[in-house]
Amino acid sequence: MSDKRVRIGDISKELGLSSSTVSRALSGKGYVAAEVKARVVEAARRMGYVPDLTARNLRRRSSTQVGLVVSSLLDPFYAQLATGFQSVARRRGYEVVLIIDGADPGEEKAAVESLLAMGVGGIAMTPVSDEALARVEDYGICTLQLDRSVSSRYSLIGGDNRAGGVIATEHLLSNGHRDIAVLVDHDRWTTGFERIAGWRDAFTRAGLTPPEDLCVKLGDTREDIETALRTVVPRLVKQGVTAIFAANSQVAQLLYTALQDQGLSVPDDVSLVAYDDANWTEMVRPAISVITQHVDMLGQTAADQLIGMIEAPKAEAPSVGAPVSRFLVQPTLVERDSVRTLTPDGSA
Incomplete structure (x- = not known):
């Protein structure tokens, strides 16, 4: 050719x-x-x-490209994160090389090797293991954990997931609910783990014992979640659950469909608070109350942080073993129509 x-x-x-x-x-x-x-x-x-950016970078012995590795673009969260990241990177004169790794450790390592071969100036990733991060560090370029953390050795830009779990659960508690379930895909990553911790914190702060039997992990894939919900939803209703905190947007969307399929309405039968302000949560009726992570801000802050690390004079640039930065964007509640208020006797 x-x-x-x-x-x-x-x-x-x-x-x-x-x-x-x-x-x-x-x-x-x-x-x-x-x-x-x-x-x-x-x-x-x-x-x-x-x-030819590669040739330009070689001449300058520097790079105007940065790498961004995310788990998926089918999840609106990652798409919005990447959009926010790119908007700042371009404004600061950098091109973003985006790679999707499917949350697979092998694919993540392959993505990092590709970006290193391209000579990018730094890499931000939503990591699934610390091996890829260590490879970037060994290569001597800047790296940043985005959204979730797999190691305290590397800087992080993420949301305050524990605070978000508290906010969601306290909102339900303040509306008279006590039998509050939390549903998550899994808790292997800090995002799910911390949101569950926030659910527990809210009960403890209210002087209540967290109902551990109402903490449900549904599975890794969309198919796993859909299958689990067919049995989990009837069980929770039978246990007297009046409210559910869905700890991520995919779980919330599949739960909403499962509730409808089983003839249950929101909020008359079950109140619902979802994590992430995905577009669908405002389009359905009733609209869903959500915890927003301010995902645009998350991506924008990450790009600013990574480029700042790249452009810092060598004397100021973080070295191996130096203290790392951890910045958490604070989530907020967007109150809509999916939570009903119960009286002290449990009635509406």
């Missing part, structure tokens, strides 16, 4: 200008007369010129 990439030499030949003049016009570095620059830019556009 022939290489048909338009190069600076092609533009200079087309216009009868030196390569250095064309390079200055396209990079914006160095003087070029306005009329000449306009001709160069127009020719580059017409000929389909695309800058």
